[in-house]
Amino acid sequence: MFKIGVMLESFRLGLAGGIQAAAELGVDGVQLYATGGETHFSKLRGTALTELRNRLADAGLEVAAVCGDFGGHGLADASGNPQRIEEIKQVIELAKALDSGVVTTHIGVIPHDPHHPRYNVMQAACSEIGRFAIQHEITLAIETGPEPARDLRRFLDGLGPNSGVGVNFDPANLVMVCREDIPSAVATLASSIVHTHAKDGRNLQPVDPEILYGVFAGDPPPEGFKVGNYILETPLGEGDVPFPAYLDALRIHGFTDGYLTIEREVGEDPEGDIATAVRTLKKLRRYPV
Numbered sequence: 001m002f003k004i005g006v007m008l009e010s011f012r013l014g015l016a017g018g019i020q021a022a023a024e025l026g027v028d029g030v031q032l033y034a035t036g037g038e039t040h041f042s043k044l045r046g047t048a049l050t051e052l053r054n055r056l057a058d059a060g061l062e063v064a065a066v067c068g069d070f071g072g073h074g075l076a077d078a079s080g081n082p083q084r085i086e087e088i089k090q091v092i093e094l095a096k097a098l099d100s101g102v103v104t105t106h107i108g109v110i111p112h113d114p115h116h117p118r119y120n121v122m123q124a125a126c127s128e129i130g131r132f133a134i135q136h137e138i139t140l141a142i143e144t145g146p147e148p149a150r151d152l153r154r155f156l157d158g159l160g161p162n163s164g165v166g167v168n169f170d171p172a173n174l175v176m177v178c179r180e181d182i183p184s185a186v187a188t189l190a191s192s193i194v195h196t197h198a199k200d201g202r203n204l205q206p207v208d209p210e211i212l213y214g215v216f217a218g219d220p221p222p223e224g225f226k227v228g229n230y231i232l233e234t235p236l237g238e239g240d241v242p243f244p245a246y247l248d249a250l251r252i253h254g255f256t257d258g259y260l261t262i263e264r265e266v267g268e269d270p271e272g273d274i275a276t277a278v279r280t281l282k283k284l285r286r287y288p289v
Contacts, residue, residue, distance in 0.1 A: 001251070001256050001257075001285050002247070002250075002256065002258070002259075002260050002281070002285045003028040003029060003064065003257070003258065003259045004028055004198075004259070004260055004261075004262070004281050004282065004285075005027055005028060005029040005030055005031055005064035005065075005259045005260065005261035005262065006018075006021075006022045006025070006027050006030055006031070006262045006274055006278075007030070007031045007032075007033075007067070007197075007262065007263045007264075008030045008031065008032045008033075008039075009032070009037070010262065010263055010265070010274060011270055011271060012270055014038065015037075015038040015039060016055070018030070019055055019056065019059050019061065020059070021271060021274075022059070022061055023059035023060060023061060025274070025275060025278045026278070027061070027262075027278060028061070028062065028064070028259070029061050029062040029063060029064035029259060029261075030056070030061050030062075030064060031063070031065045031066065031104070031259075031261045031263075032063065032066060032067065033067045033069070034066050034068055034091045034094050034095075034103075035067065035068060035069060035070050035071075035087075035091070039052070041087075041090045041091050041093075041094045042090075044094055044097075049094075049097055049098075052098075053097075053098065056098075062099065062100075063095070063098040063099060063100035064100065064102070064195065064259040064261050065095075065100055065103065065104050065141070065195045065259065065261065066091060066094060066095040066098065066100050066102070066103050066104070067103075067104050067105070068087075068088050068091035068092070068103045068104065068105045068140075069104065069105045069106050069143075070084060070087060070105075071216075071218075072217050072218065073108045073213075073214075073217045074105065074106045074107040074108030074122075075108055075121070075122050075125040076108030076109065076118050076121060076122055077108075077121075078121045081121070081125045084125070085125055085128055085129055088103070088105065088129050088140070089129065089132050091103050092132060092136050092140070093136065095136075095138050096136045096137070096138060100138075101137065101138055101139060101194070102138065102139050102141050102166075102168070102194050102195045103133070103138055103139070103140055103141065104141045104142075104143055104168040105140065105141070105142065105143065106142075106143050106145070106146075106213075107122055107125070107126065108122060108146070108213070109146040109147060109209050109210055109213050110122060110146065110147045110152060110155050112147070112151055114154065114155075114158065119155075122155075123155065123158055123159060126140065126142070126159060126163070126165050127159055127163065129164070129165070130159065130163045130164030130165040131164060132164075133164040133165070134164040138164070139165070139166040139194045140165050140166070141165075141166045141167055141168035141195050142156075142166070142167055142168065143167075143168040143170050143173065144167060144168070144169055144170050144171075144173055144174050144185070144189070145170055145173025145174060145176075145177050145178075145209075145213075146173075146177060146209040146212075147178070147209065148174075148178050148180060149174065149178075149180060149184070149185035149188040149189050150188055152167065153188050153189060153192075156189075156192050165192075166192045166193065166194040167192040167193045167194065167195075168194070168195045168197065169185075169186065169189060169195070169196040169197070170196070170199055170263070171185075171196075171197075171199070171200075171241045171246055172197070172199035172200050172233060172239065172241055173197075173201075175200075175201055175202065175203060175239065175240050175241050176201040176202065176203050176230075176231035176232070176233070177203070177207060177209055177212060178209070179203050179206070182241060182242060182245065182246045183242070183245050183246065183248070183249035186250055186253055186255075187249065187253060190253035190254065190255065193250075193253075193255050193258070195258060195259055195261065196250070196255070196258065196259065196260050196261065197261055197262075197263045198236060198243075198261060198262045198263070198281060199233065199236065199262070199264070199265075200233070200234045200235065200236045200237060200238060200239030200240075200241045200243075201231060201232055201233040201234055201239045201240070201241070202231070202232045202234060202239045203230070203231060203240070204229060204230055204231065205229065205230055207230035207231065211225065212231070215227060233264075233265055233266050233267075235264070235267065235273040235276060235277070236262065236264075236273070236276065236277035236280055236281075237276070237280050243280070243281075243284060244284060247260075247284050247285065260281055260285075262274055262277045262281070264277070
C-alpha cells in the first residue's frame with residue numbers, strides 16, 4: 001500500500017549521488033526536475049536519456065513523476081504562456097520517454113473569483129496542455145498550495161471530464177499557506193489526485209497567497225515582508241501535517257497504489273531528514289490508523 005519516492009534534488013548530491021542515495025534508502029522511485037541542471041528536458045535526449053534510464057533500472061528505481069515547474073507566475077501570464085506551454089509539452093514528452101505517467105507543476109495562484117481575468121487565462125493554458133498530455137498518456141498534476149482545495153476543485157471541474165489535468169497533493173503547502181484541514185482537502189480533491197508530496201510544515205501567521213507566491217515568483221516584496229515570518233517547512237513529523245490521518249484519508253478515498261514522494265527544500269541535513277521521512281512513511285503504511 002502506497003509507494004515511497006524521493007525528489008532527487010532534495011538530496012543535493014547531483015544526479016548520480018541522488019540516485020545512489022535513493023537506492024540505499026530502499027524507496028520505490030524518484031521524482032526529478034526537468035527544468036534545470038543535469039535533468040533539464042533539453043539535455044535528456046539520445047545517449048543521455050538512455051544512460052539515465054539504465055542507471056535508474058540498475059538502481060531498481062522508477063520515475064514517480066517529472067517536475068515541470070518553471071517558476072515565475074506559472075500559467076497566469078497570458079503573454080508568456082505560448083512559450084511556457086511548449087516547454088511543458090516537451091517535459092511531457094520526456095515523462096513519456098521515462099515511463100512516468102505524471103508531470104507536476106505550479107500554475108500560479110488560482111483566483112477565488114472565476115470571473116477574474118486571470119482565471120480564463122489559466123484554464124485555457126491547462127486545457128491545451130491537458131489535451132497534449134492525454135495523447136501521451138500523461139496527467140498534468142497541479143500542485144496544491146496557493147489556493148484552498150475547494151477553489152482548485154472548482155477550477156478542475158471547469159476544465160470538464162477527462163481533461164488530462166489532475167492534482168499533485170502537497171499537504172505541507174496547504175497547511176503552511178491556507179491552514180487547510182488535510183483530510184477534508186483530500187476528500188475534496190480525491191478524484192483528481194495522481195501524485196503526492198510527503199512534506200511537512202507550519203503556518204506561523206496568516207499570509208496572503210498572492211503576496212507570498214509573488215515573492216516566490218521574483219516580485220519585489222512589500223516593505224518588511226519576510227517569508228520566514230509566515231511559513232516554516234519542517235522535517236516530516238515535526239510540522240502540522242497530521243500524517244496518520246492524511247494517509248488514512250488517502251486510503252479511504254482510493255489513493256492506495258500511488259506515490260508519497262518526499263520533498264525537502266530546506267534544512268542543513270537533507271539526507272538525514274529524508275531518511276527519517278522514509279522510515280516514518282514505511283511504518284505508517286505498514287500500520288494504518
